[in-house]
Amino acid sequence: MVLNFDVLIIGSGLAGQSAALRLADHCSVALISKRKLEDSASGWAQGGIAAVLDNRDSIEAHIQDTFVAGAWLNDEKATRFVVENGRSAIEWLIEQGVPFTKDESGYHLTREGGHSARRVIHVADATGAAVQQTLTEKVRKHPKIRVFEDHIAVDLITGKKLGTDENRCFGAYVLNSVSGDVLTIGAANTLLATGGAGKVYLFTTNPDTSTGDGIAMAWRAGCRVANMEFIQFHPTCLYHPNAKSFLISEAVRGEGGLLKLPDGTRFMPEHDEREELAPRDIVARAIDFEMKKRGLDCVYLDISHKGEAFIREHFPNIHARCLELGIDITREPIPVVPAAHYTCGGIVCDLDGHTDVAGLYVAGEASCTGLHGANRLASNSLLECLVFSEAAVKDMLAQKPAPLPALPDWDDSRVTDADEExxxxxxxxxxxxxxxxxxxxxxxxxxxxxxxxxxxxxxxxxxxxxxxxxxxxxxxxxxxxxxxxxxxxxxxxxxxxxxxxxxxxxxxxxxxxxxxxxxxxxxxxx
Known part of the structure; x- marks a missing residue:
């Protein structure tokens, strides 16, 4: 079965859904979601979105913090491009109805590790879920966005696949995971918004959907990838046999949480002068060092000294989830371990999100834009999703759509059912x-x-x-x-x-x- 659209978006996180909404008033859009629209890494993001929103902050300070965290491997043009577009990206989300947390001076801004100022706008401690829910409601209602839930892309359709030398993408083959049928979806432009590859590791904070699909498909299609060695391990994943991939937000340390050994002794002052507010790679290595040195299963993150009222207000979801597991974080520390969290490298693209293959774009964690360098600064990821998905949309709409050739159906005539799964x-x-x-x-x-x-x-x-x-x-x-x-x-x-x-x-x-x-x-x- 062959279906044609103006734009095919593979991935339904913040990058995919924001692109779909920006495109839908201008052209027909197919949005592929491996599970349900809500099931993405974006929806799991707790901390927030970093942007310069306070007069006491500055663009230059945000850029500097990003470079320091990225160990000076960051691309200067890409970093400036993202940071300078931060405010407009947040304003677009506010226009969509995202209910960011407010205080007496306006929107509440928190500070996270590696930041020199409070610049992380958030929705309590469940920012990703709130943003995802807001956009999902709009996506489902839009008449020009066709959503394919429980579908997974098999491979991109390129000139090479069609037997020509044309270095262009014409869409993708997509498996209906329920029926087992493979659809042929043609599109003048395709956006990969498939997220990262955290599931390549045994312990990860990522959802089960983070399997590197876009990176692998783009590589097979002829795209360069870069800096794949830079896998960010989040320092604080909840350590509990019944808690799968539950992240304890960076903001817990940003608001005063202290890392301790089982006997209550702090250890971060011995590893870095920034202590608990050091960038994630330093904190993760420090925890890994202490665990291996002392034969520990975990270390502990203690925010109890801030008081019950403060904790309930700032971290309601973390408090509730830990309480379900018998951990009262208002009275006792949280057992934590590092876990694979974010893929800083990915598909090489330019400032328009364009890859090495014509008609193929990328946005979000699957990309290597140059923003993150050797380590992502906390809460820059959702910002990158917003800025680069908008850039890709603008570039698509500025192009004259390429005509689609006749696309063949998926051929499974020479294969059989698997004998041993x-x-x-x-x-x-x-x-x-x-x-x-x-x-x-x-x-x-x-x-x-x-x-x-x-x-x-x-x-x-x-x-x-x-x-x-x-x-x-x-x-x-x-x-x-x-x-x-x-x-x-x-x-x-x-x-x-x-x-x-x-x-x-x-x-x-x-x-x-x-x-x-x-x-x-x-x-x-x-």
Whole structure:
């Protein structure tokens, strides 16, 4: 079945939904969501959105903080572009009806690790959920946005796939995860808003949908990727057997939360002069160091000294969730561990969100815009989603739509039903475990070589499985995940220094000149 639209958006987080709403008054839009519209990493964001909204703050200060956190690998033009467009991005969300938290002076701004000022606008401690809910209601009601829930993109349709030399994207093949049918969706322009790849690791704060789909599809389509070694590990994920991927917001430390050992002793002052307000990579490494040194399962984050009224007002959702698990954060500390949180690298794009393939754009965590450098500054991610999705929309609308060629239906005539699905689950588990052990917070050359060997064996096995059996939701995710893992390992092996989120005892010093780690796919003969 072939369906044609003006724009195909793959991914239903903040980048995807904001782009859809901006486009829908001008053209027809297809919006692909792997699960429901609400199920994205954007909806899980607790802290807020960083933007210069206070007269005591400045654009230059926000840029400087971003560069310091990013270990000076940030692209200056991209960083300035995002920061300078911060206020207008927030104003657009306010126009959409997002109920940001207010105080006596207007909107309440909090401060998070790495920021020199209060500049994080938020909705209590559930900003992402509030933003997502507001936009989702509008998306569902818009007559020119067709939503495909429980659908997952299999691969992009490019000139190469059609047997021509044209370096252009014409849409994608998309699996209906419920019926098993594969749709052919044609579009003059396609936006990848698929999020990151946190599920490549055993422990992550990401939802199950974060499997590197857009990065893998873009790589197969011929796009460069860069800086994939910079995986941000959030320092404080709730450590509890019944709490899956529950994040304890950066804002808890921003509002005075203290990190402690089991005996109540603080340890951050020994690791960094900024103590609990140091950037995430430093805090995550400090926790990892203390846990390994002392044989701990976790450390503790204590905000109880701020009092019950303060905690209930500022962190109602964290308080409620912890209470469900028997932890009263008004009286006792929160057990926490680091977990894979954000993919700072991704698909290389310009300031219009355009990739190396004509008609293919990217926005959000799947991209490498140059904003984050070697480490993302807290709460810059949702801002990047908004600014680059708007830039991509403007560029699409300024282009003359390319005519679509005849697109063939998905061909599954030469494959059969899988005989043993256990292969998928086993490989998924093996991949996530060795990535956690060998390509985690601290990496050595020896560990990376082990991971490289393992990932190549897995990749061959999975690709053979893909070639012989009908596609399924789990198989598509695993295929994308193993490729994304390989890209992470390759980038990590190329970086002969320690910078930002990439730390290697074999190369403990930072190089004098910051350089991106860019990978380019080989051109395959037709």
């Amino acid at each position: 256990v292969v998928i689950s086993h490989n998924w588990d093996e991949l996530r475990r060795f990535m956690w052990d060998y390509v985690g917070i601290v990496r050595t050359t020896k560990r990376l070589k082990r991971a490289e060997h393992r990932v190549r064996l897995l990749k061959r096995e999975i690709n053979e499985f893909y070639a012989n059996f009908r596609v399924s939701h789990d198989l598509i995710e695993l295929r994308n995940l193993v490729l994304t893992a390989e890209l992470i390992i390759r980038c990590a092996m190329l970086r002969k220094e320690s910078r930002g989120l990439h730390y290697s005892p074999d190369y403990p010093d930072m190089a004098a000149k910051p350089r991106n780690t860019t990978l380019k796919p080989r051109r395959q003969k037709r």
